[in-house]
Amino acid sequence: MELSSILKPEAVKVFGTLSSKKRLFQDLGEIAATAYGLRPNDVVEALQERENLGPTGVGHGVALPHARLSGVNSVVGAFLRLEKPLDFDAVDRQPVDLVFALFAPLESGVDHLKALALVSRTLRDEAFCAKLRANDQAATLHALLTESPSSQAA
Known part of the structure; x- marks a missing residue:
């Protein structure tokens, strides 16, 4: 699996300021609708349900919100870079400015986990995040994310 297989160019955005995690999820819903034909409300609801289980802010300014949805045929993603970091209840209590969301089919098992591990490994690299x-x-x-040597998993 490679990031290039799950991340379309139109699913990568830069945002100035977002007022809340809820607004971020709404924007992710709109991006998923445009890039992958998903229903925005379904995306927002699924992301919020997952977030209610525990925050997906993994630390060092990175968040990995993810959800399983009907209407998704394979794991797909969206990436946002926020110019103004957003409070995300991250494990290290630091605000988030890099967000990589994943959307997987309801029945996806190992593919969802492989994609999550791939994104996590890629965004754990401090030098890469600085780029x-x-x-x-x-x-x-998009080019950086999809051409990175760490953007490939076995």
């Missing part, structure tokens, strides 16, 4: 934070063009961010 992402230094760019404000969606096309450049």
